[in-house]
Amino acid sequence: MSQRKEISISPTTRIEGHGKVTIVLDESGNVADAYFYATEIRGFDYFLRGMEAERLPFIISRICGVCSTAHVLASVKAIENIYATEITETARKLRELLLMGQIITNHSLVFFFLTLPDFYFSSEENPSKRNIFQIMKEKPEIGRKAVELRKFGAQLLDVIGKREVHIVSVIPGGLINPLKEREREELLKAAETAFAITREALALGKELFEKNWEGFRKAGDYKTHYMALTSDGSLKFYEGDVHVINSQGEIFSKFHSSDYMENVEEKTLKWTYAKFAYLKALGWPDGIVQTGPTARMNVNEEIETEIANKELKEFKTKFGNPAHATLLFDYARLIDLIYACERAKELLEDQSLTRTDTRVKTRPRAGKGVGIIEAPRGTLAHEYTLTKSGRLKSMKLIIPTQVNNAAINFNLKDAASEFIHAGEVEEGLLNRIEMVIRAYDPCIKCATRLADSRLKVEIIKNGKTEKIL
Amino acid sequence: MKLERETHMKVSILSLTCCAGCVSSLLNTGDALLEILSSDFEIVYSPTFIDLKEVPNVDLTIVEGGIRTKEDEELVKEARAKSKILVALGICATHGGITSLGDMFSVKKLLEKQYSFMDSSKLPEIAERMYPICNFVDVDYYIPGCPPMPFLIVHTLKSIVSGKLPIRHQSVVCTECHRKIVPAKLDRLYGIYEKEADPELCLVSQGFICLGSLTREGCGAPCPRANFTCFGCRGPADSLMYRSRDIYSFLVKVISVRTGVVEEKIRKELYRNPFIFHTFVFSKIERFKARERVI
Numbered sequence: 193m194s195q196r197k198e199i200s201i202s203p204t205t206r207i208e209g210h211g212k213v214t215i216v217l218d219e220s221g222n223v224a225d226a227y228f229y230a231t232e233i234r235g236f237d238y239f240l241r242g243m244e245a246e247r248l249p250f251i252i253s254r255i256c257g258v259c260s261t262a263h264v265l266a267s268v269k270a271i272e273n274i275y276a277t278e279i280t281e282t283a284r285k286l287r288e289l290l291l292m293g294q295i296i297t298n299h300s301l302v303f304f305f306l307t308l309p310d311f312y313f314s315s316e317e318n319p320s321k322r323n324i325f326q327i328m329k330e331k332p333e334i335g336r337k338a339v340e341l342r343k344f345g346a347q348l349l350d351v352i353g354k355r356e357v358h359i360v361s362v363i364p365g366g367l368i369n370p371l372k373e374r375e376r377e378e379l380l381k382a383a384e385t386a387f388a389i390t391r392e393a394l395a396l397g398k399e400l401f402e403k404n405w406e407g408f409r410k411a412g413d414y415k416t417h418y419m420a421l422t423s424d425g426s427l428k429f430y431e432g433d434v435h436v437i438n439s440q441g442e443i444f445s446k447f448h449s450s451d452y453m454e455n456v457e458e459k460t461l462k463w464t465y466a467k468f469a470y471l472k473a474l475g476w477p478d479g480i481v482q483t484g485p486t487a488r489m490n491v492n493e494e495i496e497t498e499i500a501n502k503e504l505k506e507f508k509t510k511f512g513n514p515a516h517a518t519l520l521f522d523y524a525r526l527i528d529l530i531y532a533c534e535r536a537k538e539l540l541e542d543q544s545l546t547r548t549d550t551r552v553k554t555r556p557r558a559g560k561g562v563g564i565i566e567a568p569r570g571t572l573a574h575e576y577t578l579t580k581s582g583r584l585k586s587m588k589l590i591i592p593t594q595v596n597n598a599a600i601n602f603n604l605k606d607a608a609s610e611f612i613h614a615g616e617v618e619e620g621l622l623n624r625i626e627m628v629i630r631a632y633d634p635c636i637k638c639a640t641r642l643a644d645s646r647l648k649v650e651i652i653k654n655g656k657t658e659k660i661l
Numbered sequence: 662m663k664l665e666r667e668t669h670m671k672v673s674i675l676s677l678t679c680c681a682g683c684v685s686s687l688l689n690t691g692d693a694l695l696e697i698l699s700s701d702f703e704i705v706y707s708p709t710f711i712d713l714k715e716v717p718n719v720d721l722t723i724v725e726g727g728i729r730t731k732e733d734e735e736l737v738k739e740a741r742a743k744s745k746i747l748v749a750l751g752i753c754a755t756h757g758g759i760t761s762l763g764d765m766f767s768v769k770k771l772l773e774k775q776y777s778f779m780d781s782s783k784l785p786e787i788a789e790r791m792y793p794i795c796n797f798v799d800v801d802y803y804i805p806g807c808p809p810m811p812f813l814i815v816h817t818l819k820s821i822v823s824g825k826l827p828i829r830h831q832s833v834v835c836t837e838c839h840r841k842i843v844p845a846k847l848d849r850l851y852g853i854y855e856k857e858a859d860p861e862l863c864l865v866s867q868g869f870i871c872l873g874s875l876t877r878e879g880c881g882a883p884c885p886r887a888n889f890t891c892f893g894c895r896g897p898a899d900s901l902m903y904r905s906r907d908i909y910s911f912l913v914k915v916i917s918v919r920t921g922v923v924e925e926k927i928r929k930e931l932y933r934n935p936f937i938f939h940t941f942v943f944s945k946i947e948r949f950k951a952r953e954r955v956i
Contacts, residue, residue, distance in 0.1 A: 205712045234678060234729065234791075235763035243936045246854050250892070251940065254759045257682020257808060301688065305710055319712040325704050332699070339691050346689045354887035356689045357682045357808050361887055363854050368888045554854065626712075 204626055206306045215608045221615025226605040245271050245582050253358045260358045261294040262567035266574040269563030271364040274578055275554045282547040283366035286352055288430040289539045293348030295532040298568035299525050302633050304338035307522050310627050311400035337389045344386035351375050366551040373546050380540040387533040397526045411628055412606040413516035414599050415439035416480050418487035421566040425493035429566040435491050441514045449564040452573045456590055469595040480598040483570025485524035490514035497534035503527045518603050521631040556582040567592055569633055593634045603628050671719040674707035675740050677733040679726025683751035686808035693815040701822045718743045727753040727793050731786040734797055741798035748802045754794050755805040756896045757944020761791040764943055796947045803955045807894035810880050817956050827956050830879030831899040834891050838873055838882040846921040850930050858888045866919040870937055874915045896942050899952055
């Protein structure tokens with residue numbers, strides 16, 4: 193009689209949204225399969241049908257409160273693509289600045305609040321202590337810096353986007369409100385402080401990373417294709433073409449962002465509400481591709497800003513080009529953060545930012561269009577089909593977490609295999625599994641705007657739940 | 662409800678079906694958050710930040726998100742039983758929020774296109790509708806908003822700590838809006854981006870469908886200040902929460918008086934755009950004892 197067993201972890205903690213992990217063991221008690229899945233439903237893709245296109249950007253941001261601005265920007269770009277609207281240079285710069293604000297709010301949250309506790313405390317530490325609040329108690333200055341850095345990102349969103357979460361100022365055709373000179377000066381001052389904090393965060397991150405690197409490398413890697421927006425090998429977030437490289441670092445394909453849906457396909461699997469995206473040209477599962485911070489470092493050869501560029505070169509020398517180790521996501525995220533602060537400062541130094549030509553008139557029409565940006569977690573695509581009367585007929589969103597979904601699952605299987613032998617579960621399994629998932633910073637809210645999830649690990653034997661961790 | 666305590670209040674933060682925007686807003690409270698954390702609060706349970714998997718007994722539970730699965734329902738009931746005070750944070754928890762628009766379809770319909778073959782034994786059961794949490798548990802304070810402004814959250818939490826009642830916001834957004842209401846003589850209504858809005862005049866009297874006259878104040882009217890219409894993310898004001906109040910007719914009257922457009926035309930326009938009206942409050946709400954408790 194076969195003796196299959198399943199292990200579950202639920203909820204996975206310190207990630208956005210709720211997830212669940214199930215590990216299936218074979219007859220001899222070794223890992224046969226591992227799944228990371230989502231268990232919540234919201235239904236955005238359906239209930240927004242029929243909505244006027246003009247309302248979409250600020251409503252669709254409700255998919256995710258953590259990266260709401262990224263969704264607004266992808267959404268207006270998709271609509272402008274359909275309307276064939278060219279926005280002004282001023283509007284373009286302000287939007288890029290908003291996106292930098294988004295990267296800063298998100299990455300400061302992920303680094304300080306979600307992943308730092310893993311580096312800061314050893315894995316033997318009592319789990320109830322392994323969190324940012326404990327770090328704040330022991331080292332209040334780290335907490336202060338975390339909050340101040342996030343505040344700068346939120347300030348950018350508030351001043352330019354007019355709300356800190358779910359911005360309202362960005363509309364098809366540009367932005368409603370120009371930036372005032374006084375606001376620019378204040379933001380510039382704040383940008384300098386934020387940049388200083390980011391450099392300290394990088395130093396701290398690097399120190400902790402070096403200390404733990406041996407262990408981190410063991411957490412596994414999964415060599416796949418990598419995808420990111422780029423302008424001929426230079427890091428871009430708001431615009432650019434999509435480049436895909438293979439696991440050796442050679443260019444696999446380059447395409448214009450409006451051809452995204454022709455190049456990336458998605459599929460559903462039985463056991464999760466989150467879909468899987470892959471490269472159409474290679475099919476499933478050969479076309480599995482990763483996106484996000486590490487992918488950005490792998491795809492791009494240079495970064496326009498000084499310090500971030502230096503860090504990128506160092507990253508490539510240290511970890512290889514392309515770099516594969518999963519936990520490098522956390523390191524690469526800090527380089528993103530440096531770039532976001534440097535770029536924000538650069539944009540704010542430009543006095544033409546306060547020009548008042550932020551808005552052009554749009555001419556609604558029917559059609560299909562894609563909007564792509566580089567969101568905190570990777571390449572984000574919104575595709576809408578609009579009717580003649582300017583209403584949403586259907587939409588298709590491919591979210592970074594859907595792209596990384598396959599890699600997360602395979603990585604998970606590797607990590608589980610390391611800790612489970614012949615039915616014996618070694619200590620530390622739970623945290624290692626969660627660290628792997630956390631590295632990808634999956635946003636279950638986004639990937640499952642259709643469904644919500646809460647992470648559980650459950651061990652199942654002969655079809656019955658034996659143990660819940 | 663002053664709490665006798667010598668140490669920090671123990672606090673749980675619960676995320677149900679939502680976008681996590683309310684907890685993001687809580688983090689945006691910045692220095693105030695640090696102050697509360699150092700002197701008053703000890704957050705002991707929060708899957709977003711802390712590794713603890715079991716809901717502990719606490720003094721205060723903050724709930725973001727509404728109830729869309731059986732799991733949500735069980736979790737909020739457990740948290741209520743283990744908590745002295747429970748705060749519903751954000752419009753999903755207080756009124757069902759944007760996810761309640763899914764109530765227009767059956768669950769079967771929402772799932773059938775993509776997921777009809779779903780292996781449901783591994784996934785929590787989806788509820789027939791999206792519900793606000795008050796349908797299942799008693800709520801001590803409601804803070805509606807999508808998301809609520811950081812200062813509203815701080816004010817409520819500080820009041821709870823000091824045992825005082827938080828200031829209630831009962832009236833409508835118009836009371837916080839700087840715009841002048843000057844009745845106009847227009848012949849039709851306008852879409853939100855159809856023309857540039859005058860920065861000083863009431864948006865409704867310029868022909869835009871702004872929901873400020875229905876929506877609960879307390880946010881400081883950030884959207885009208887940004888030349889953007891209020892879209893009702895704080896839910897209806899106190900005066901509109903009686904069953905006898907027909908919110909729809911009220912809005913038609915307000916728009917007609919301020920624009921000079923005949924009521925019939927406005928009614929048609931609103932009927933054509935159902936999303937304007939119910940975006941955040943489409944849920945079936947029960948046991949809403951909110952008149953005394955909405956912040």
